[in-house]
Amino acid sequence: MTRYVLGVDVGSTHTDAVIVDESGNFINGAKTITTPDVTTGIITSMRLVLEKSMVDRDEVAAVSFGTTHIINAIVQRRRLGRVGVIRIGAPATRSVEPGLDWPEDLRKAVIAGYTIVRGGHEYTGEHIVELDRDGVVKALNAFREMGVDAVAVTSVFSIVNPEHELFVKERALETIPEIPIVLSYEIGSVGLLERENATILNAAVLKVMQRAITALENALHELGLGHAKMFFAQNDGTVATVEYIARYPIFTVVAPISNSIRGAYVLTRIPNAIVVDTGGTTSNIGVLRRGYPREALEIEISGVRTNIRSPDVIAVGLAGGSIVKVSEGDISVGPESVGYRLIEEGIAWGGNTITATDIALAKGIMMIEDPRCRPELVKSKIDSALVDKVYEKMVKMLEDAIDRVKTSPEPETVILVGGGSAMWPQKLVGAREVIRPEFAQYANAVGAATALIGASVEKAFSYEATPREKAIDMVVDEAKKRAVEAGADPSTLDVAEVEEIAMPYLPGNAVKIRVKVIGKLKL
Secondary structure, eight states: OOOEEEEEEEOSSEEEEEEEETTOOEEEEEEEEOOTTSHHHHHHHHHHHHHHHOOOGGGEEEEEEEOOHHHHHHHHTOSOOOEEEEEEEETGGGGSOTTTTSOHHHHHHHEEEEEEEEOOBOTTSOBSSOOOHHHHHHHHHHHHHHTOSEEEEEETTTTTOOHHHHHHHHHHHHHOTTSOEEEGGGTOOSOHHHHHHHHHHHHHTHHHHHHHHHHHHHHHHHTTOTTSEEEEEOTTSOEEEHHHHHHOGGGGTTHHHHHHHHHHHHHHOOSSEEEEEEOSSOEEEEEEETTEEOBOSOEEETTEEEOSOOBOOEEESOSTTEEEEEETTEEEEEEEEOGGGHHHHBGGGTOSBOBHHHHHHHHTSOOOOOTTOOHHHHHHHSOHHHHHHHHHHHHHHHHHHHHHHOSSSSOEEEEEESTTGGGSOSOOTTEEEEEOOTTGGGHHHHHHHHOOEEEEEEEEEETTTSOHHHHHHHHHHHHHHHHHHTTBOGGGOEEEEEEEEEOTTSTTTEEEEEEEEEEOBOO
16 A cells, blocks of 8 residues: 655745655645634645545555744744743853843743752763752742743753753652643753753743644544644754654744755755745745755744754745835835735736736746736836846845855855745856756645654763763764654664864863754654
8 A cells, every 4th residue: 555645834825735655756735825823724735635636545644744833823922831940050040030132022921930049060961069959849839839831941051961950850740740841951952041942932832732733633533634643844854743742842943944945855856955945925045955954053033042953044035925116216125025915916916016926927937827817917017127127136135145045155056946936037146056846836845744753962072071982872872762752763763964063162172962863754
């Protein structure tokens, strides 16, 4: 029996669904409008692709979601949980309170209270001071009285030695067993405040993710897919099981962007390139390295700095629905967009708003198979010289953005994906070649459907205290363990990446080791 995977990806304008076979071959795809509640659009796209493909639903072994449930909840400040925060590291870490540099409304919505207790470790794993165990128990009791939804725990250098964070979890299981506890060593990397921020946000969205999971599980049953395993796309271009993501929903916050980059690789098999994903509102530009998104050291989530693994992407307000304005000879394109209202407001559909799509249609660069779309309307309303001028500006904006993600002046391959990718020319300054693969409009959902299970671990060591080989082996073992937890078949695990980064500001030949392990889905 042939087995299939259904992949779904949610964008700001459209929600895409595709079906691929177990070898990753594209079977069919569907594109629908993204709905405010996200879930309705997902269900509609899944139903449509199942009808179009006529695949036997019993043969759909897995469904993989790239969802915006989490980022939407944080950006909109909706349904976020109230979090009690424990930081272990007094007295040194008392100078900056948790959430100090957060947007005020987000901080008030999320942080119910905090305490900073003695404890923490050196980067070598030794105690700075003994943990204030009584202070921990007192804080947990206080959080129970406050009725918090979750507790976030962060300790100095817990990514080296999580002993103190684990103690808090043990006491919490005795004191407040009904309240989820999130430990920072499982969330972020080196950098106390950024790791703490990510941990607090993860704790705040646990209930949001659980509601989304319940809604999607119900949808799968309604569609006759209750037997299929559920996976969620992660920020680094891999996927994980529903059980894993229920614990770490923050790992999905920018997954749709990574899906597009990973999907570009699947559709072209080009492992190293610049990827431009053009939708209806933005063009996200990232870099493929060895078949996966190049990662950023930090990511800002709605004004909060975090150090969770995430793609290094530049987002430009330049896409299919971008509004074109001309005033006294000055031309602006975006960042405002008509989004999914393009087919109502765009000139080519009889509307009154000039969009980037209208310009590309008038240039003859783009063709849209929609009987309602009439490029001649654009040509009759906009002078051809102005069309040329606007399009030239659009292309220059894209070329400048591509230059910003490059690390060398040498030309690189550029892969165009996304529903709006057809608006770009086949030659771009700074590009060795420009490729728009077949099914480019579904690259994001293809990325979700074909991604492997992955896990990344980052730890700090002193090579004077721990031999290099032993240190690397320890991180590899931890990464493999997490990959299996995320749903990988243990027999397929492969070490995809090992990075060693010197930390010259610390004594003792200090280094940061980062390992990424990938494996096939255990279906």
